[in-house]
Each structure stands twice: as C-alpha cells, then as structure tokens.
Amino acid sequence: MRILYKFIICAVICMSSSATLEAQTLINYQQQKKKEVAEKQRIEKQRYESACEKGTLEAFQEYIKLYPKGKYAVDVRNRIEDYNLWSEAVKTNTIEAYNHYISTSKFKSFKDNANEAITELRSIEKWKSVxxxxxxxxxxxxxxxxxxxxxxxxxxxxxxxxxxxxxxxxxxxxxxxxxxxxxxxxxxxxxxxxxxxxxxxxxxxxxxLTSYSSEEKLFTFLKKYPSGKYSDEISNRIAISKAKSFTMYSGAFSLNEALGYAKDENTRHKVKGYYDVKQKEYAQYKKEQRRIKRKRNGGIINFGIEMLDLALNPAMYNDTDSEVDYVMYYNVGLGIRLGNYKSPVQFEIGAKPGLVVYTLWYDSEDETKASFHLPLYARLKIGLWGGYSSKWYIDGVGYYNAVKESFLESDFSASAGLGVSWRHWDWRILYYKQDIAAKYTYKDYKVLGTSFSYYF
Incomplete structure (x- = not known):
C-alpha cells in the first residue's frame, strides 16, 4: 500500500510539472509573437513616415508594394492621388491649374509649392512689362x-x-x-x-595704359583697336618706344621700323633725333675704339731704344792687299717711330752712336782698333703677315754718317732686313752696305748683322 501510495504521488507530481511547462511555453510564444508584430508595425510606420517625408510618387508606390493592405495603405493611396493632381498642375503650369489644385486637393500636400508657383508666374508676367x-x-x-x-x-x-x-x-x-x-x-x-x-x-x-606701359602692352592695344579713336596716339607711342630702344648698333632697318609707326611729322622728327644721337654715339665709340686699339698696339708715335745693333764683315780678311779690314760695328740707338707694330707701314728716324772695329796691317803685323761713329738714320718698315700679338716685316734703312772715319766709312750707307715685331719688342736680321755713293776705296765693306729694340 505504501508503495502504491508513493507511485500515485510521483505520478501526480510529474503531471503537474508537465502542465506547468506547457503553460510557460505558450506564454513565451505569445510574447514572442507580440514582439514580432510590434517590430513589423514599427518598420511599416518608419517606411510610411519616410515615404511622406520624401513626398515622391516612387516612395509612395514602394510603400504600397510592400504593404498593399497595410495600416497606412489608404492614406498613402490618397497621397498618390494628391501627387497625381499636383503633377497635373505642374505639367499645365498656369495660375489656374495651381488654384485648381489648392481648391480640390484633400491633403494639400503641395499647397505651399502651389502658392510659390503662382507667385513666380505672376512675377514673370510682371517682369515682361517692367x-x-x-x-x-x-x-x-x-x-x-x-x-x-x-x-x-x-x-x-x-x-x-x-x-x-x-x-x-x-x-x-x-x-x-x-x-x-x-x-x-x-x-x-x-x-x-x-x-x-x-x-x-x-x-x-x-x-x-600709362607712360610706363611696356611696348608689348601698346602693341596689344593697337592690335585690339587698329582703327580705334586712340590708334594714332598709341602708334606714335610705339614709334617713340622703339626709338628710345635704339642702340648705337641700330641701323636703317630699326629706323624704318620705328618710322613705320609714326603717324605725324613731329613723331617722325623725334624718332630721327633719337637715331642721330645713337649714330653720333657709335661714331664716337668707333673713334674711341680705334684710339684704344692704337694705344694697345703702341699708339701712333713710339719712342724706341735699340739695345743691340751688331754686324760682322764675313770677308774681313779676304783682301790680302788691303791695309785696312772692316771687322764689325756695334751700335745702340734712340729713335722715334710713326705707327705701331700692327700698322702696315711704319717710319722711324733716330741716331745710333757706336763703335767700328777694324784692323790695320803693317807688313806681316796687324793692329785691331775701334773708332767712334754716329749714324743718323731713316727707316721704312712694311708689314707682311702676322698673328694677334706679332707681325713679320721687311725694312730698308738709310744712314748718314755724321761722325765717322773717312778711311772706314763713306757719308752714306744702307741696310735691308727681315724681322718680327711685337707690342714692345723688335728683332731683325740685316744686310749692311757702308759705302753708298762713294768710290770703292775699300773692298767687301758689306756686313751681316742683327738688331734688337724696345719701344715704349
């Protein structure tokens, strides 16, 4: 009995627990369904409000497509009808059409737009007359x-x-x-x-445009208004501007170009005045350049010192019958030269004090002596060829022996030579004949020599 009683009690407890569980499950299900319905309603309301906020036909149609029997379906369909009414008014775009919309629309969603459109149409009509x-x-x-x-x-x-x-x-x-x-x-x-x-x-x-405007700006203006009221004035300004830019190297082309823009005689006179000034500057410049060049080359007049003028008689002992043999001479000199080493022709005069060395024979004995002499000379040089700093030349020199020993030298002598000259220095080799215009008292008085000079 006691066992049966326990069994009955356990069965009752189990049945009671099962019923309680089923009841709880049902409650949970109902609560879940309520949440789902509430969420769907929230989403539907949100989409409805979004469609109303957009106010477009597409937004309303999208709502009807999602919720054809929705809570707001009737309202949305009415709004679609209102939108169509508004669209018709916009399409017609007359004051009457907009007034018709305002008077017949149930929702009047576009009333403000309609009033603005009416005001706009009235303003357009008013503007046409104003x-x-x-x-x-x-x-x-x-x-x-x-x-x-x-x-x-x-x-x-x-x-x-x-x-x-x-x-x-x-x-x-x-x-x-x-x-x-x-x-x-x-x-x-x-x-x-x-x-x-x-x-x-x-x-x-x-x-x-100002008085400082560039020539380019003046050209731009003249190109833009070639026949304008101010074209002649600007053209004259261009002429003066070009004239002011003349340099001393400007030639006839530049002058004619500037004169081509001059529109009156006064401007042409000014242009020629600028040109003449530059031509005078150029003439002065060339003159100065010639002066500088002459000075760089030594100027026109140079003073010279001949430090070495030495010549030997190669046949001094050939004449065994002669009692006197002309051996050599050595001179130094002072001269003044017209022209410089670059000049094609140069002329020089001066004096060459020096010594003549000779030998006297007494039968089989000899005695070498020296005698002072003073030749005065005139020299002509002719340039041949050369480079930037030197020039080759030939020359001829005539001498008057102002002081001499008559048994050694005649009154006149001459030499011819080939040399090279620089800015200051001059060197040559020469052939010297001492008995010009005299009787040939002595033989073989013909010598070969060299000279070396410095010019200031």
Whole structure:
C-alpha cells in the first residue's frame, strides 16, 4: 500500500510539472509573437513616415508594394492621388491649374509649392512689362515685390545696364564700362548698347595704359583697336618706344621700323633725333675704339731704344792687299717711330752712336782698333703677315754718317732686313752696305748683322 501510495504521488507530481511547462511555453510564444508584430508595425510606420517625408510618387508606390493592405495603405493611396493632381498642375503650369489644385486637393500636400508657383508666374508676367521700361525705380519695386522671383538676376542686370547708359550719356565711360560688365558684358546688353560697350571698353583699356606701359602692352592695344579713336596716339607711342630702344648698333632697318609707326611729322622728327644721337654715339665709340686699339698696339708715335745693333764683315780678311779690314760695328740707338707694330707701314728716324772695329796691317803685323761713329738714320718698315700679338716685316734703312772715319766709312750707307715685331719688342736680321755713293776705296765693306729694340 505504501508503495502504491508513493507511485500515485510521483505520478501526480510529474503531471503537474508537465502542465506547468506547457503553460510557460505558450506564454513565451505569445510574447514572442507580440514582439514580432510590434517590430513589423514599427518598420511599416518608419517606411510610411519616410515615404511622406520624401513626398515622391516612387516612395509612395514602394510603400504600397510592400504593404498593399497595410495600416497606412489608404492614406498613402490618397497621397498618390494628391501627387497625381499636383503633377497635373505642374505639367499645365498656369495660375489656374495651381488654384485648381489648392481648391480640390484633400491633403494639400503641395499647397505651399502651389502658392510659390503662382507667385513666380505672376512675377514673370510682371517682369515682361517692367523690363521694357527704362525705369530703375520700377525695377527696384519689382525686386522688392518679388524677392524670390527667378527674374531677380535679370532685373539686377537690367538696373546695371540702365546705370551704364546714364553714365555713358554723361560721358563717364569708366563707370559706364563697369556697369555694363555688371550687367553681363557686351552680349548681355541690348543691341543698341553693344556699340556703347565697345567705346567704353576701348577707353577703359586706353585709360589703363600709362607712360610706363611696356611696348608689348601698346602693341596689344593697337592690335585690339587698329582703327580705334586712340590708334594714332598709341602708334606714335610705339614709334617713340622703339626709338628710345635704339642702340648705337641700330641701323636703317630699326629706323624704318620705328618710322613705320609714326603717324605725324613731329613723331617722325623725334624718332630721327633719337637715331642721330645713337649714330653720333657709335661714331664716337668707333673713334674711341680705334684710339684704344692704337694705344694697345703702341699708339701712333713710339719712342724706341735699340739695345743691340751688331754686324760682322764675313770677308774681313779676304783682301790680302788691303791695309785696312772692316771687322764689325756695334751700335745702340734712340729713335722715334710713326705707327705701331700692327700698322702696315711704319717710319722711324733716330741716331745710333757706336763703335767700328777694324784692323790695320803693317807688313806681316796687324793692329785691331775701334773708332767712334754716329749714324743718323731713316727707316721704312712694311708689314707682311702676322698673328694677334706679332707681325713679320721687311725694312730698308738709310744712314748718314755724321761722325765717322773717312778711311772706314763713306757719308752714306744702307741696310735691308727681315724681322718680327711685337707690342714692345723688335728683332731683325740685316744686310749692311757702308759705302753708298762713294768710290770703292775699300773692298767687301758689306756686313751681316742683327738688331734688337724696345719701344715704349
């Protein structure tokens, strides 16, 4: 009995627990379903509000597609109908159409848009009548009355155009040009005002030129207005500008180019004046360069010192019958030269004090002696060829032996030579004959020598 009793109690407990579990499961299910429904309703409401916020046909149609029997389906369909009514009014785009929408629409979702459209259409009609008037006051009243009109920009430009006209008529071309530009420029103006704009623009560009304007800017202006009011003046300025840029190397081409821009005699005279000044500068420059070159080459007149003038008689002992043998001479000299080492022809005069060495024979004995002599000379040099710093030449020298021993030398003698000269130095080899214009008392008085000089 006791066992049966325990079994019954356990069975009752198990049945009671199972019923409790099933009840709890049902409650949980119901709560879950409520949450799902609430979430769906929240999402539907969110999409409805989003569609209303967008206010487009596509947004409303998207909602109906998702929720054809939704909580807001009727409202959305009404809004679609309202949208179609508004679209028809927009398509017609008349004051009557917009008024019809306002009077028949249930929701009046686009009432503000309709009122704005009506105001816009009225402003357009008003502008058509106002813009033909040349009254700045009327246009300003229009702007005040219709501040949001699409015609506001055109109205403001029209005011600037009218102000530009007024400035033009008062000959204030600078302010007129600025107002015309604020009105949109040349092609935004009425046809009658476009020619006025051109004149104002030319004056504006002309006024921006200064006395310091570059030649390039003057050219740009002349190219832009080749037949303009100021073209001759600017062309003359270009002529003067070119004349001022003359250098002493400018030639006839530059002169003729500048004269080509000169439009009057006064300007041509000025251009020629600039050219003449530069030509005088060039002449002076060439003169100075010649002077510098002469000075660099030694000038025209040079003083020289002949440090060595030495010659030997190669046949001094050939004549066994002679009682005197002319052996050699050694001179030093002072001279003055006309021309420098680069000159094609040079002439020099001077004196060469020195010694003549000779031998006296007494039967089989001899005695060597020296005698003072003083030749005065004139020398002619002819240049042959040379480089930058030196030049070869030939020369001839005539001597008058002012002091001499008559048994050794005649009154006149001569030499011919070949040499090379530099800025200061001169060297030559020579052939010397001492008995010119004299009887041949002595034989073989013909010597070979060399000389070396320095010129200041």
């Amino acid at each position: 813009k033909s008037l040349k009254s700045i006051a009327e246009i300003e009243l229009f702007i005040k009355t219709y501040p949001k009109s699409s015609c506001i920009t055109n109205a403001q430009k029209r005011i600037h155009e009218l102000k530009g006209e007024n400035f033009y008529l008062s000959n204030d071309l600078l302010n007129a040009y600025q107002e015309f530009n604020k009105a949109g420029g040349k092609y935004a103006l009425e046809k009658d005002n476009q020619s006025k704009f051109d004149k104002c623009q030319e004056y504006w560009d002309y006024n921006n």
